Amino acid sequence: MxxxxxxxxxxxxxxxxxxxxxxxxxxxxxxxxxxxxxxxxxxxxxxxxxxxxxxxxxxxxxxxxxxxxxxxxxxxxxxxxxxxxxxxxxxxxxxxxxxxxxxxxxxxxxxxxxxxxxxxxxxxxxxxxxxxxxxxxxLPDLSLSAPAHVAPLPRHGVIVGDSVKPGPRRVLGRAATRLDAATLVPTKTLNGGPWRFAPARAALAAAWYGGLGLPALEMPATEAAYLDRIARARLHLTGRFHAVCLSMLTETPFLALGSNASKIERLLADAGLGPSRLLPPEALAEPPGEAPFTEDEVQAIRRFRxxxxxxxxxxxxxxxxxxxxxx
Structure with missing residues (x-):
């Protein structure tokens, strides 16, 4: 057929x-x-x-x-x-x-x-x-419809994602400069040759996040590499719906900014997490270095998956x- x-x-x-x-x-x-x-x-x-x-x-x-x-x-x-x-x-x-x-x-x-x-x-x-x-x-987003297949690894540092909207992207960029051990890891990626070099990635980060003095930008080349990078983080700050989905998939604590529709709000409500992990932009003026899940949150995420x-x-x-x- x-x-x-x-x-x-x-x-x-x-x-x-x-x-x-x-x-x-x-x-x-x-x-x-x-x-x-x-x-x-x-x-x-x-x-x-x-x-x-x-x-x-x-x-x-x-x-x-x-x-x-x-x-x-x-x-x-x-x-x-x-x-x-x-x-x-x-x-x-x-x-x-x-x-x-x-x-x-x-x-x-x-x-x-x-x-x-x-x-x-x-x-x-x-x-x-x-x-x-x-x-x-x-049913939940199809990105959650199969296991992540990532090995359990020690978690360290904060990864800072991106947003489809320029304003939240700039907020995330500024937050990244105020965190120790932060790395920029956007959900979108470019795999061409120039982006393998640090100066090109730094220029791209400055343009994408609207600022200078940013932490290093990593762009995992594959879905598996991106999942692995999320799974090794202590905290994921993002404005992307799918970044939240994949954080749930790997049980990585996250905090999110709103997107271009109420997609993240709806995801959190359906998963039984409530609104506490959705932040207004001003909350990232002094960004947290961690926001661990409660046991209730972990169990809700597992039921949702x-x-x-x-x-x-x-x-x-x-x-x-x-x-x-x-x-």
């Missing part, structure tokens, strides 16, 4: 997105589906004849919602257009791993034409169920069942 995927975010130089796409493809393949084509994020899939041909030949179309469907963004509207595209025909359509926030009423009609709707947080599921007039399930794995496996099985009906 053949599947195609829209909104492949693995091309975004982003370890969290790369992990989501890897686990999505592997999950589909475990249940008998062959992914025959992927349309990258922000790609004009409707003008890509090769992709449209693969869509016509597929038994199921999977749309990776991720962080695209919020605030009526044009990229989100283009994704939803697949529901009425002639190349779709009557092929079953699954929306997975989706955030849904503050979208226009006009998005309700195309959403209602999806055969399966799966949010990555409970609030998005409620909003999509209301918009589509049908059931919508939720177990839920993620169980519900993801059920999701992949249900997508395969849709495809079999169309085989």
């Amino acid at each position: 053949r599947a195609v995927i829209l909104n492949d975010t693995s091309t975004r130089y982003h370890h969290g997105c790369a992990r989501v796409m890897r686990l999505l493809a592997e999950g589909l393949e475990r249940h008998g589906l062959s992914v025959t084509a992927r349309s990258p994020a922000r790609h004009d899939w409707a003008a890509d004849e090769g992709f449209l041909d693969a869509m016509r030949a597929a038994q199921v179309i999977v749309v990776n919602g991720e962080g695209t469907l919020h605030h009526g963004r044009p990229a989100g509207a283009r994704l939803l257009e697949v529901a009425g595209h002639p190349a779709r025909g009557a092929t079953p359509l699954a929306l997975v791993n989706a955030l849904w926030q503050d979208n226009p009423e006009s998005w309700s009609a195309p959403l209602s034409r999806f055969d399966l709707i799966a949010a990555r947080d409970s609030e998005s599921a409620r909003a999509m169920a209301g918009a589509a007039g049908r059931d919508a399930r939720w 177990e839920m993620a794995q169980d519900r993801a496996e059920a999701l992949f099985a249900d997508i395969a069942a849709l495809a079999r009906r169309n085989a």
Whole structure:
């Protein structure tokens, strides 16, 4: 059975997105589906004849919602257009791993034409169920749907991540200069030759974090290396949703700044952690050097990860069942 995927975010130089796409493809393949084509994020899939041909030949179309469907963004509207595209025909359509926030009423009609709707947080599921007039399930972000496979190592130092927004990025950069044993480790990465050299990385850090005198910048080249780096930290300061997910995955204490939607707030609420690990920017004027988890937090995170794995496996099985009906 053949599947195609829209909104492949693995091309975004982003370890969290790369992990989501890897686990999505592997999950589909475990249940008998062959992914025959992927349309990258922000790609004009409707003008890509090769992709449209693969869509016509597929038994199921999977749309990776991720962080695209919020605030009526044009990229989100283009994704939803697949529901009425002639190349779709009557092929079953699954929306997975989706955030849904503050979208226009006009998005309700195309959403209602999806055969399966799966949010990555409970609030998005409620909003999509209301918009589509049908059931919508939720499960934690797919980055949490498999173990980290990192060896237990001694923890030391603070790693400081980044944010999709320039303001929080600058706040994180300033916080890093005030910490002992801090290292800049953004979720996004560049693997080209020049970035292997310290002067180039220092220039990139100054541009990205908006300051000078910053600690060393590390850019792990792979998802596995990034997970290993998080797992060795005593504390992770970040403004990235997936950085929080992967901190949970490795049980690394974290403190986060808000992102470009309420994705981190929703993640913490669903995981049973509450709002205490989400900080206002002014709280990092004097950044802490540690913020250990309580035993209750550790147990909540472990339950959340177990839920993620169980519900993801059920999701992949249900997508395969849709495809079999169309085989």
